[in-house]
Amino acid sequence: MFFMKKFLTFYGVNVTMKVFQTEQFYERRGDGMDVQGEMREVLCKTDIFRGMSAQTENVLLSLPVSSFSAGDTIANEKGTVSLGVLLAGKASIYGRSGGNRVLLNRLERASVFDAATVFFSENETVSTVVAKTKCRVLFIERPVLETIIENDPKVAHDYILFLSDKIGFLNRKIIAFTAKNADAALAGYLLDNAGEDGLLSVNMTRIASILDIGRTTLYRAVDALEKDGCIAYDGKEMRILDRETLESRAKN
DSSP, X not given: OEEEEEEEEETTEEEEXXXXXXXXXXXXXXXXXXXXXXXXXXXXXXXXXXXXXXXXXXXXXXXXXXXXXXXXXXXXXXXXXXEEEEEESOEEEEEEETTEEEEEEEEOTTOEEOTTGGGOSSSOOSSEEEESSOEEEEEEOHHHHHHHHHHOHHHHHHHHHHHHHHHHHHHHHHHHHTOSSHHHHHHHHHHHHSOTTSEEEOOHHHHHHHHTOOHHHHHHHHHHHHHTTSEEEOSSEEEESOHHHHHHHHHO
């Protein structure tokens, strides 16, 4: 794998970046789409870059792609915090609570991460991203990202919306972790993690660990929410039946 330094004139600003110089970058997938085509397809599905300008697209397609194996910690090899775009694979984001690793979120193709930490005053992360399968990731360093935001209004707008949604998500996480009782904690967890159809495949041991409660306490919370008509549980999946009531329970 070879790289070379290149200056791009981007919106009138010279940005130094590495340009991927390897035949593998231009290889074709089984369906005939080249890797640049795949990158373009994924970027257009992200919350931040789906409305990007042609000039922004050209710059992003010039950036190198990093590969990770299952179990690897996903991080920029240069050691700098960057906005990450998951081009392929699945990954998980973990935080720390009382010395224990806590699952915060799951990432799939077209997910972005470190959207806030890339702008921290200090070069540090507050969470760890771990590859669950083989992954390909596009890292966008802060100088390039700042130039894009300054010159591409649609990306700037969508970036703000994305961060606003994340604030709401993290607020709900805080409510779940600081809930006064297990019922409220479980209600908050289900609201955050169930699909649009209200279904969630569950592992009770993992949920108990995330909520920092015992399995017996967790099962009592499930029973309480079932009796209230909020959810149904069949041993493998939970289904939200009454979202309004469940939201009320999450606040108690």
